[in-house]
Amino acid sequence: MRDAAPDQSNQTIYLRDYAPVPVTVTHVDLSFRLDPKATRVQARLTCARQGPGDMVLDGEGLKTISVAIDGTAITPRIDGDRMILTDLPDAFLLETEVEIAPQDNTALSGLYMSNGMYCTQCEAEGFRRITWMLDRPDVMATYDVEIEADLPVLLSNGDEKGAGRWHDPWPKPTYLFALVAGNLVATSDSFTTSEGRDVALNVWVRPGDEGRTSYALDALKRSMLWDEKVYGRAYDLSVFNIVAVDDFNMGAMENKGLNVFNSRYVLASPETATDADYANIERIVAHEYFHNWTGNRITCRDWFQLCLKEGLTVFRDQQFSQDARGFATQRIGDIMTLRARQFREDAGPLAHPVRPESFVEINNFYTATIYEKGAEVIGMLRTLVGAEGYDAGVALYFERHDGQACTIEDWLACFAEATGRDLSQFMLWYRQAGTPRLTVTEDFNNGVYTLDLKQTVPDTPGQTNKSPMTLPLAYGLLDATGTEIRPTDVFEMTDRAARLSFNLPEKPVLSMLRGFSAPVVLEFAQSDADRLILLAHDTDPFTRWEAGRALAKDRLMRAVAEGAGFDAGWIDAVATLATDADADPAFRALALALPSEDDLAASLHGSGVVPDPDAIYIARRAASHAIATRLASDLPGLRAACATPGAYDPRAEDAGKRSLSATLLRLQTLLDGGAAARAAYDAADNMTDRMAAFTCVLDAGDTEVAARFEADWQHDRLVMDKWFMAQVAHAAPNDAVDVASKLTAHRDFDPGNPNRFRAVIGGLTAGNPAGFHRADGAGYAFLADWLLRLDKANPQTTARMSTAFDSWRRFDADRQDLIRTQLDRMAGTEGLSRDLGEMVARMLA
Ligand code: ARG
Ligand code: ZN
Numbered sequence: 001m002r003d004a005a006p007d008q009s010n011q012t013i014y015l016r017d018y019a020p021v022p023v024t025v026t027h028v029d030l031s032f033r034l035d036p037k038a039t040r041v042q043a044r045l046t047c048a049r050q051g052p053g054d055m056v057l058d059g060e061g062l063k064t065i066s067v068a069i070d071g072t073a074i075t076p077r078i079d080g081d082r083m084i085l086t087d088l089p090d091a092f093l094l095e096t097e098v099e100i101a102p103q104d105n106t107a108l109s110g111l112y113m114s115n116g117m118y119c120t121q122c123e124a125e126g127f128r129r130i131t132w133m134l135d136r137p138d139v140m141a142t143y144d145v146e147i148e149a150d151l152p153v154l155l156s157n158g159d160e161k162g163a164g165r166w167h168d169p170w171p172k173p174t175y176l177f178a179l180v181a182g183n184l185v186a187t188s189d190s191f192t193t194s195e196g197r198d199v200a201l202n203v204w205v206r207p208g209d210e211g212r213t214s215y216a217l218d219a220l221k222r223s224m225l226w227d228e229k230v231y232g233r234a235y236d237l238s239v240f241n242i243v244a245v246d247d248f249n250m251g252a253m254e255n256k257g258l259n260v261f262n263s264r265y266v267l268a269s270p271e272t273a274t275d276a277d278y279a280n281i282e283r284i285v286a287h288e289y290f291h292n293w294t295g296n297r298i299t300c301r302d303w304f305q306l307c308l309k310e311g312l313t314v315f316r317d318q319q320f321s322q323d324a325r326g327f328a329t330q331r332i333g334d335i336m337t338l339r340a341r342q343f344r345e346d347a348g349p350l351a352h353p354v355r356p357e358s359f360v361e362i363n364n365f366y367t368a369t370i371y372e373k374g375a376e377v378i379g380m381l382r383t384l385v386g387a388e389g390y391d392a393g394v395a396l397y398f399e400r401h402d403g404q405a406c407t408i409e410d411w412l413a414c415f416a417e418a419t420g421r422d423l424s425q426f427m428l429w430y431r432q433a434g435t436p437r438l439t440v441t442e443d444f445n446n447g448v449y450t451l452d453l454k455q456t457v458p459d460t461p462g463q464t465n466k467s468p469m470t471l472p473l474a475y476g477l478l479d480a481t482g483t484e485i486r487p488t489d490v491f492e493m494t495d496r497a498a499r500l501s502f503n504l505p506e507k508p509v510l511s512m513l514r515g516f517s518a519p520v521v522l523e524f525a526q527s528d529a530d531r532l533i534l535l536a537h538d539t540d541p542f543t544r545w546e547a548g549r550a551l552a553k554d555r556l557m558r559a560v561a562e563g564a565g566f567d568a569g570w571i572d573a574v575a576t577l578a579t580d581a582d583a584d585p586a587f588r589a590l591a592l593a594l595p596s597e598d599d600l601a602a603s604l605h606g607s608g609v610v611p612d613p614d615a616i617y618i619a620r621r622a623a624s625h626a627i628a629t630r631l632a633s634d635l636p637g638l639r640a641a642c643a644t645p646g647a648y649d650p651r652a653e654d655a656g657k658r659s660l661s662a663t664l665l666r667l668q669t670l671l672d673g674g675a676a677a678r679a680a681y682d683a684a685d686n687m688t689d690r691m692a693a694f695t696c697v698l699d700a701g702d703t704e705v706a707a708r709f710e711a712d713w714q715h716d717r718l719v720m721d722k723w724f725m726a727q728v729a730h731a732a733p734n735d736a737v738d739v740a741s742k743l744t745a746h747r748d749f750d751p752g753n754p755n756r757f758r759a760v761i762g763g764l765t766a767g768n769p770a771g772f773h774r775a776d777g778a779g780y781a782f783l784a785d786w787l788l789r790l791d792k793a794n795p796q797t798t799a800r801m802s803t804a805f806d807s808w809r810r811f812d813a814d815r816q817d818l819i820r821t822q823l824d825r826m827a828g829t830e831g832l833s834r835d836l837g838e839m840v841a842r843m844l845a
Helices: 214-231 274-290 303-327 327-346 370-401 408-419 526-538 542-563 568-578 587-590 597-606 613-631 637-640 650-672 675-683 685-701 704-713 717-729 731-741 754-765 778-791 795-805 812-828 834-844
Strands: 023-033 039-049 056-057 061-071 077-079 080-085 091-100 110-114 117-121 142-148 153-156 159-162 165-172 179-182 185-192 197-203 240-246 258-262 437-445 448-456 473-477 482-491 497-503 509-512 522-525
Touching: 039 240, 061 080, 061 179, 080 303, 117 240, 117 258, 117 675, 153 165, 153 473, 159 240, 179 650, 185 214, 197 214, 214 240, 214 274, 214 303, 214 437, 240 274, 258 274, 274 303, 274 637, 274 650, 274 685, 303 327, 327 370, 327 542, 327 597, 370 408, 370 473, 370 482, 437 509, 473 526, 482 497, 509 526, 526 542, 542 568, 542 587, 542 597, 542 613, 568 587, 568 613, 587 778, 613 650, 613 731, 637 650, 650 675, 650 685, 675 685, 675 834, 685 704, 685 717, 685 834, 704 717, 717 754, 731 754, 731 778, 754 778, 754 795, 778 795, 778 834, 795 812, 795 834, 812 834
Parallel strands: 023 142, 197 240, 240 258, 437 522
Antiparallel strands: 023 039, 039 091, 056 080, 061 091, 077 080, 110 117, 117 179, 142 165, 153 179, 159 165, 185 197, 437 448, 448 497, 473 482, 473 509
């Protein structure tokens, strides 16, 4: 019988075209006979009519062996990647058998192999690469799965009914299906839910990795407890499995009862993982677990509603991490990520609404806008309706929509009803792309302090003339001594312009956008004096940190644009904070970190200056040098005060000290040519300190250390990812492309492994901006070469990496020409994947 073709259509899909299926599937019975080259999949689909029309099933790259309806073999019409069944009864059993080759599946979507194990990734549309099915989230079915293979561990969703037999009683869409088979070992524990259910917990890894599972398991138990305590949500199966997979396109996947993780987000030991790795593991374990309610029990009607589960689940994992690690540093870190990734996306050709209205390839929409801006939108909603209103709205959502596939309208209706608020203007946060700009001007006259506020929402692809948004603006006022004279209040701005006035004896210091209460670009020419007062005294950790950042940004931008030097007043303020033993070390580390090169490029561009990547690099280095020189005699003592005696502990308190210590070592390196860093490298007894020292030694231009690192760690894939990335990210800008290019010839460079590909290529594009933007265009050609090379094998990872080009219109005409040449070259390449094709087309538009 004819094969289902790989899907190559480049058709745009529109939200407005959504229609429910005429015939749905209520139960799925699957049996797998696993074989690397010829896996047989038998599917028995219990089908039921719910409206008039044909049944159109999805299948991609399947070799169809047989199809039968109610036991009678048929020859169906197969048109590319669709199977069209006509003249169907109201209820029937559809049986198919197909053959697939997991070993040849390099796209890592559907059923594939990684290091000898079988695993699946079905979100968003990978199930159709396993068997014929209605591969869309509004078709929810119960599942029975049978796995036959000569392997010790055979896993699928739900509860185990016998060797290799699984039953999932909770109706779910295809994208939550999972199968894992291999030679795996588990670290196990148990959890008793608030409802009295005993749950077996397992973290499955390859033999040899068992010693690195305890942190993930601990994070899982804490997540389960947290969701019961904070959201009243208990787990609903007898087992919860987590599997670590080495080859994985994304971070992790929330398959019902069988979460599959990129191994870098599971495996941790003090010797191999950094504090950042531990924090990511905690966050992602929580994220995937929280999806069990926000995503699985209540799922999305269609992929346009992706933020319904992702924005909400990111918001929940951020709340969890704040509780686990401290509010201030977690919130500031999340805001830094949002700005670095989402603001950048929102300002360029890939900008799209939190709920997009069209797409070509849905995998291109697992973006910072859907995830991180989606989470900020939930945070604003909570600010607007209050903590109690939020709890009431969420409770109504769970009660009303459990077991359903929903829309953003369903979600907001729960809040409108629970709180009586009209949320129609708020809905614009889901519809309008672009980061709103909030301009603030202040005036003090005759005892009256006046604030004029103006908001504009910039044009984005396909959207102009936007309406004003609801902006919850949290603010407070301080007096000239830094005493708070007006605690936090939230002004709900709904119009394009607004004015606030206050009767006060003297001009206050404005602390605007506390907690970053709305994801906007704040344009407020606040005086240095006021910023210094905020930096020293503000009660809100975000605005306090932000004041320091604004001071730094202002200096750095002037240094780049006008060659201005760094004033002692600013350097003193930085030094004061750095040496403030009473301040939290993690906060001090955040306050000492200068705005990133990309952040500066974006800000310069926003202020009408064409950013020069080399000048930005030089200015940041000069600023660091000035700070280091000012602190020179303090550095050894400050570092010593960061010591964390005893065995390595990943807890936030210790991580904060290590983070400050690393920041100080980086400054020290600018003064001593890497002497202290070399000593720190030798003395390190954990990977956090080791990586900090390693990258400092590289910064000092000493590459010999890389050979030692390699000799010590070449057996360890995850540590070697760090080795690959660090050398590229910490190469001198002029060497970075050559370093990266040389590393792609290393015997352990495997572009088919997404982590390794991202380590080297991403090490350049994200880790070394001045190197990537080398004036001769070598960085651009290097990236395009690798994108074209990987595109056929793994379009998802390729398309994602291509976003490195999305800021191209910021730069000078020569660089724009060089990048356009590469974009054109890709666009003109025959057989380009739909994934990369869509990205390139959007970036060129
Ligand atoms: N739902 C997963 C998560 O956020 C992400 C999976 C995305 N996969 C993809 N192929 N786009 O946890
Ligand atoms: Zn998610």
